[in-house]
Amino acid sequence: MRKYFPSLIFVGVTLVSLTMAGLVYLATIEAARIKFQSVADDALNRIEGRIEFDLALLHATQAMFAAQKGNISRDEFRAFFTSLGVAKGFSGLRGIGFLRFAEASQDDAITRDLKAGYGIDRKPFPQTSLNWRAPVVLFEPMSKASLDAMGFDMATDSLRRPAIEAAMAAKGDPRGTGRVLLGQSKDGVREPGILVFARVDRPEGEGAAPAGFLYVAFRTAELFQAALGKAPLLPVAVEVFDGTRDDDSLLFRSQARPDTGYAEAFSVTRETTVAGRKWIVNFRPSTAFEPPSPRAAPLMLGLFGLVLAAAIALVARYQQRAYQVAAQLHETTEKSLLEKELMLQEMKHRIKNSIARVLAMARQTASGAKDIEEFSASFSARLQAMAASQDMLTRSRWQKADLGELLRTELGQVFGKELPEGVIAGQAVELDETTTQALGLTFHELATNALKYGDGDSSVGGLKVAWRLSGKGKGRRLLLSWTERNVNGVTKPEKVGFGTKLIDMNITRELDGRIERTYGADGLKVEIDIPYRG
Template sequence: MSDGNAHPLKKFFSVAAFLAVALASLAMAGFAYVASQEAARFKFEATVDDAMNRIEGRLDLQLSLLRSTQALFEARDGQISRSEFNAFFDALEIKDNFKGLRGMGFVGFARRGEEAELEKRITQLHGVSRPILPPSEEDWRAPVLLYEPMDKANLDIIGFDMFTDPARRPAIDMAVRTGQPHATGRVILNQGEDKSIPGFLVFDSIGKRAGAPTASEARQGSSGLVFIAFRTGDLFQAALGTAPQLPVNAAIYDGKISDDTLFYRSPQQPSAAYGNKFQVQRTIVLGGQPWKLIFRPTAAFSEPSSPTIPVMLGLFGLLLAGAVAMVARYQERAYDAVSQLHEATEKSLLDKDLMLQEMKHRIKNSITRVLAMARQTAAHATDLNEFSQSFAARLQAMAASQDMLTRSRWQKADLRELLGIELRQVFGKELPDEMLTGPMVLLDETMTQALGLTFHELATNALKYGDVGESMEALKVRWTVTGQGKDRRLQLSWEESGSKNISAPSKVGFGTKLINMNIERELYGTIARDYAERGLIVRIEIPLAAAARK
């Protein structure tokens, strides 16, 4: 009796045990699936952060161009000839350095009925008589006086009254009244010739601002505006199309999300496997104009773990129904792994946010340095060609330093590599092995930027006034490091020799002032120049510890 009663109970217990383990396995598979989807979502949001960094970095670069153009016009009180503006435009090498830029120009102001002075200005600039069009009932006229690139397709833009366009008028008003760059909404560029190309413009006022409460009074106090126009497709493709290719499909809208406000859509199609499951929406503001950005993963996006793992886990649990302890242990390990993945992902997002804030701070500092350098170069230049050449060369020197820091993830840059880059850029030749002598010295961000400009100015002077252009043997750069810990100091000797007598200049130029400012004010070091009979020796000494420079 007892054995007969025990048999069905034992059978029921095995079935119950199997069902319990099977249910636990299926539950674990579902949990792993949810965890893998959450990890994939975090990974895609991190990829979106990378895309946002690229877009915002590209837009900040374009705004620095607008500021530089504004500095040029303010230095000359708006009196720039067509040939000078063309030379400035060509020196910037727009196609290589500012992809997505459609053009840049200058707009004047006049009250309705007083357009004759502006039409006279157009005739002086372009040698042809051109009326201000189209007719307008607005109180103010704002025709285009200068524009680059000036080709046949762009001739009609000269004299075009931008104030008649309801899409451009609010941006012009806000730029003049606030004294800050202001962007238009979505506009169509070159409609008819290049079909419908969406784009936008950014305006910035020049000259004294009236500070009056009304738009009319503010326009009367401004001598005009500079503007830059962009093809949004080219601009965002330049930002998102660089290697490594990000597995995101981006759609950018001007404010409200609709087909009429679409700025750009990535050529890479979103993956149908995800649908809208991982869709991420972000907002950025450019010149007071809010943009909506929607990101979706493409087929190239790979999840941190394979989606088949939860299925395999369920099958494995069914096959090992009796291994309750192993399932429990696996559950514990899976939970720990998911927790660690979640913590790591949260930390990664926090690090990326801090990095983004730091990058924005550095970009603003770089823009400030570029503006100061543009104003000082313009103040010391005798003509526009000299300004364009000097400013472009110094901008390239800054870019070389920035590139080194970017490749090192803004950690450290090697002194020898920095010297090699700047000297090869100026001399256009490979350097002899014996030209640079010294131990490895790693420079922080401040030292890299300051010394990069210093070496560029020294090399330019050596090429102009010394024998380095004829013989690379005429230049030796040697350096040593003294002291320990916080007392470590870099001692660098720049030695030029040759047949030419080099004497101290009678007047201190901007290049010399820039060198002194970088060494003494930026790096808290010392610099001494020895003008010998057959050469020049420049001795530089700076502290290497960051705390010693504060």
């Protein structure tokens, strides 16, 4: 028996070592799977955020049409489209257009609209058996292909008509199509895309039928690349389907190659709703995905166990630690699933709040604007100021934003250059989401007024912005001083504009603070006092 005792010890410790290696291998695989689920959720958030941002353009245009009571000329539509810088800020957007809702017997009226707007003598086409039509009467940006499509009755298309009818019944909420083929690429192949429609109502008292439908067309390849192509790049291979997972409903497949070294268990499938349609998004690890632990860890542990075969007590200790790691991993998994669900609900809530802000701001700007050019310029600038605050919060995962960086961003957008030394001064202060969005719009309005009424090109040189924190604990407050030097003096305006109302609403209502303005012979001084929720 003694002869075989060393061998028995070796065999026993070897079995324990192999068991340990197996447990660590399973724990490594589980940790990698949990990490990839987090990466997939991050990718889904990017996709949803990008789509909602692009659809904000549709909501803004819908508000502009409502302000114009559903009637707008081609020149006004083009000016509005150009002022928003759509070509730079909305990747994947093929264009935005307007369908005039009319009875099938009103072809002559549509022909007159096309003649007046585009100089083309064309009746709506093709022939239809429906008692109503929805032909294209406005589209931007204009091209040879879009000019050929003017007058095309989208209600005659079997893929587009269900979305138009759904938008008609939705009373303003956007509704999308399934996969459609848009335009032509350089090699003559039409590219997959989607169209999203939103109803535009007639003025009150002119009947229940809509005035028409706004629509945006997206190339899905460019849309998803814009969402997923920002740094840091995510190590995922993505497939997006409309409704069902088959080739006919495939909206997008990323160029990143999935890593075949990972089992199908790593595949993550999520569902999301876009403009009333269910999308299925499938994520798989790409070759760039790195697990939290090296793949060689189980082998190294096994070799280490063989080297220390005689240390039975040490092997037992490693076994105990493996069970503890498994328990902690299970607890972490449950916590991670709960946190991801809360994060998704919070993101949806924030997106709805952002859309409400955009619509309210569009309505208020439209009510105070003299013409479409003034509305487009004011609304575009305010939308960019809001987007800058949103971008800062996105980079910090909606946690905090730096006050100094927010000021430099908003002032740089207005004055269009680097700020001189000494313009802003204050300690490092981090702002929460609500304070960041409210102060972002406030700084934009103050800077716009400084540029408009300041001393010419030197207006930014005569500007001083300082801030400090006072108090302790829950009673801490942020005190900010905005000083504009003007040698001609400043007098209190007789009429309060929308910009001033927007500032007061942000400070007093949104942030529960105070604001005081002092008009003097040497310029304007604005004192802002708000609770600090850093």
